[in-house]
Amino acid sequence: xxxxxxxxxxxxxxxxxxxxxxxxxxxxxxxxxxxxxxxxxxxxxxxxxxxxxxxxxxxxxxxxxxxxxxxxxxxxxxxxxxxxxxxxxxxxxxxxxxxxxxxxxxxxxxxxxxxxxxxxxxxxxxxxxxxxxxxxxxxxxxxxxxxxxxxxxxxxxxxxxxxxxxxxxxxxxxxxxxxxxxxxxxxxxxxxxxxxxxxxxxxxxxxxxxxxxxxxxxxxxxxxxxxxxxxxxxxxxxxxxxxxxxxxxxxxxxxxxxxxxxxxxxxxxxxxxxxxxxxxxxxxxxxxxxxxxxxxxxxxxxxxxxxxxxxxxxxx
Ligand SMILES: NC(=O)C1=CN([C@@H]2O[C@H](COP(=O)(O)OP(=O)(O)OC[C@H]3O[C@@H](n4cnc5c(N)ncnc54)[C@H](OP(=O)(O)O)[C@@H]3O)[C@@H](O)[C@H]2O)C=CC1
Ligand SMILES: O=C[C@H](O)[C@@H](O)[C@@H](O)[C@H](O)C(=O)O
Numbered sequence: 248x249x250x251x252x253x254x255x256x257x258x259x260x261x262x263x264x265x266x267x268x269x270x271x272x273x274x275x276x277x278x279x280x281x282x283x284x285x286x287x288x289x290x291x292x293x294x295x296x297x298x299x300x301x302x303x304x305x306x307x308x309x310x311x312x313x314x315x316x317x318x319x320x321x322x323x324x325x326x327x328x329x330x331x332x333x334x335x336x337x338x339x340x341x342x343x344x345x346x347x348x349x350x351x352x353x354x355x356x357x358x359x360x361x362x363x364x365x366x367x368x369x370x371x372x373x374x375x376x377x378x379x380x381x382x383x384x385x386x387x388x389x390x391x392x393x394x395x396x397x398x399x400x401x402x403x404x405x406x407x408x409x410x411x412x413x414x415x416x417x418x419x420x421x422x423x424x425x426x427x428x429x430x431x432x433x434x435x436x437x438x439x440x441x442x443x444x445x446x447x448x449x450x451x452x453x454x455x456x457x458x459x460x461x462x463x464x465x466x467x468x469x470x471x472x473x474x475x476x477x478x479x480x481x482x483x484x485x486x487x488x489x490x491x492x493x494x495x496x497x498x499x500x501x502x503x504x505x506x507x508x509x510x511x512x513x514x515x516x517x518x519x520x521x522x523x524x525x526x527x528x529x530x531x532x533x534x535x536x537x538x539x540x541x542x543x544x545x546x547x548x549x550x551x552x553x554x555x556x557x558x559x560x561x562x563x
Contacts, residue, residue, distance in 0.1 A: 259271055259272055259273060259296070259298075259513070259516050260272035260493060260516060262453050262498050263453075264408050264453050265451060265452065265453070266407065266408050268362065268407055268408055269330075270299060270330050270362075270363070270453065270455075270498050271297070271298045271299040271330055271498070272299075272493050272498050272499065272516075273297065273299065273489065273493070273498070273499055273500075273501070273512065273513045273515065274297065274299030274300055274301045274330065274332070274455075274498065274499070274500040275287065275288060275291040275297050275299070275300045275301065275500065275501075275502070275509065276301050276457065276458075276500040276501055276502030277300065277301060277302040277303075277306060277308060277312055277502060278302075278303070278306050278502055279306070279463065279502070280306075280308060280311075280502060280504055281308075281504060282311075283504045284308045284311035284312055284315065285311045285312070285314040285315040285318070286315065287315065287503070287504055287506075287509060288300055288311075288312050288314075288315025288316060288318075288319065289314075289315040289318040289319050289322075290506050290509060291315075291509050291513075292315070292316075292319035292324055292329070293318075293319050293322045293324065294506075294510065295509050295510040295513050296513055297509075297513055298324075298328050298329055298330060299329075299330040299331075299332075299498070299500070300312060300315075300316065300329070300330075300331050300332070301332045301455075301457070301500040302331075302332065302333050302334075302356075303333055303334035303336070303365075303367055304333060304334065304335070304336050304339075304348065304351070304352055304355075305334065305336040305337075305367060305378075309333065309352055309355035309356050310355045312355075312356060313355050313356040313357040313358070314357075316329065316331065316356060316357065316358065317357050326358075329362070330362040330363070331356065331358060331361055331362050331363075332361070332362060332363040332364070332365065332455075332500075333352045333356065333361055333363075333364060333365075334364070334365040334366070334367035334412065335348060335349070335364065335365065335366055335367060335393075335397075336348075336367050337367060337368050337370060337371055337372035337376070337378075338371070338372050338373065338374050338375075338376065340366065340370075340371040340372075340388050340389075340393050341371070341389070341392075341393070342389060342392035342393055342395065342396045343396075345393060345396035345397060345399075345400070346396060346399070346400070349361070349364060349400055349405060349406065350405075352364075353405065359405075360404060360405055360406060360407060361405070361406045361407070362406075362407050362408060363406070363407070363408045363409070363410060364397065364400060364406040364408070364409050364410075365409070365410045365411060365412050366393065366394075366397070366410075366411045366412065366414075367412055367413070368412065368413050369388065369390070369411065369413060369414050369415070369418050370385055370388055371385070371386045371387065371388040372384055372385060372386065373385075373386060390418075390421065390422060391425055394409075394422060394425060394426050395425075397409040398426065409426075412457075414443070415443065416442055416443055416446045419443065419446060419447070419450070419452075420446075423450060435456060435458050435459050435460065435461050435462075435467060435488065435492070436461075436467060436470070436473070436488065436491060436528045436529065436531040437461045437465055437467050437470075437531060437532075437533065437534050438458075438461075438533055438534065439529065439533055444495075444497075448496070453497075453498070454496075454497045454498075455497060455498045455499070455500060456492040456495075456497040456498070456499045456500070457500055459488050459489050459491075459492045459499045459500070459501050460485055460488050460489075460501055461488075465534065467484070467488055467531070468483075468484035468485050468488065469484070470484070470531060472527055472528065472530075472531055473487055473488060473528065473531075476520065476524045476527065476528065479524070480518070480520070480524070482518070483511055485501065485508065485511060485512055486511060486512065486514060486515050487520065487528070488501075488528075489501055489512055489515050490515045490518075490519075490520055491520060491525065491528045493515060494519065494520055494525060
């Protein structure tokens with residue numbers, strides 16, 4: 248009998264979700280992963296030991312992610328050791344669209360279930376809307392109706408866990424009236440989201456930190472505080488940022504299209520960031536990542552906003 252490690256398990260932290268399922272601490276992000284996506288997914292799993300992959304229908308690469316997953320499983324990695332997340336895009340935040348949209352995602356990913364399915368942003372958009380949307384492209388969002396359909400996906404065995412991204416405390420409290428949820432939330436030293444993080448901790452909700460390196464627009468790996476701590480610990484700045492997220496109690500989904508970075512980014516176990524350095528990272532100035540530039544972001548009920556992140560903040 249091959250060892251657990253040989254059969255696909257790797258030594259890394261796991262977080263326990265409210266459902267009792269476990270989520271590997273580090274996942275491979277795939278937003279803007281481009282033409283290398285299938286290779287990156289396969290390499291991450293078969294050569295670097297990743298068992299968690301984060302993607303979304305809106306990234307336009309679920310078929311590529313599916314090819315990478317298929318190749319990894321053909322190489323002997325058992326599906327039960329993989330944790331795959333995808334997301335329901337804003338144009339499909341309509342109850343009757345949830346089942347067919349998820350089925351399309353499963354077809355493109357070549358999977359018969361997802362480990363986690365997330366509402367990508369808490370606002371519904373017209374078909375073909377821009378991001379950030381223009382005036383009149385934001386529609387009413389039947390949050391409870393969509394959530395009921397998401398819960399039916401769990402009952403039908405198509406999804407093991409459901410959650411939300413980019414929710415504010417106000418929206419989270421509204422949704423908590425009718426469900427238990429594990430949200431993914433932007434979390435990096437450059438935008439710590441302390442308010443929503445504390446709210447999730449109180450509610451026992453697991454948080455996944457996305458854009459842990461500050462995303463490509465504001466890559467924190469070059470921040471002087473991060474670089475100083477990395478030099479002191481003899482680790483890369485990327486590893487320090489990823490470790491910070493894990494030590495804070497979140498899972499984390501760094502993206503890279505470079506094999507050596509994919510391998511580097513999961514080498515974050517077996518060491519700790521000392522408390523004084525952890526605190527120094529927590530003190531890095533919050534500087535929100537503005538989504539797709541400062542175009543006017545108009546929401547017909549509250550707008551205008553300068554960006555999606557400002558709408559996100561509106562009713563925090
Ligand atoms: N739920 C949501 O709304 C959101 C979810 N996400 C998810 O989170 C994932 C990660 O966030 P993302 O915004 O992609 O950005 P990250 O914070 O993961 O940063 C990715 C950028 O950092 C570079 N990079 C990767 N590794 C290193 C390293 N070790 N040192 C220095 N630079 C590095 C990458 O370049 P290169 O590729 O050249 O290595 C890329 O430019 C996404 O891919 C997506 O899956 C992201 C945003 C929103
Ligand atoms: O998941 C990543 C992000 O949420 C991304 O999907 C949105 O931010 C949108 O595509 C955008 O470009 O602003």
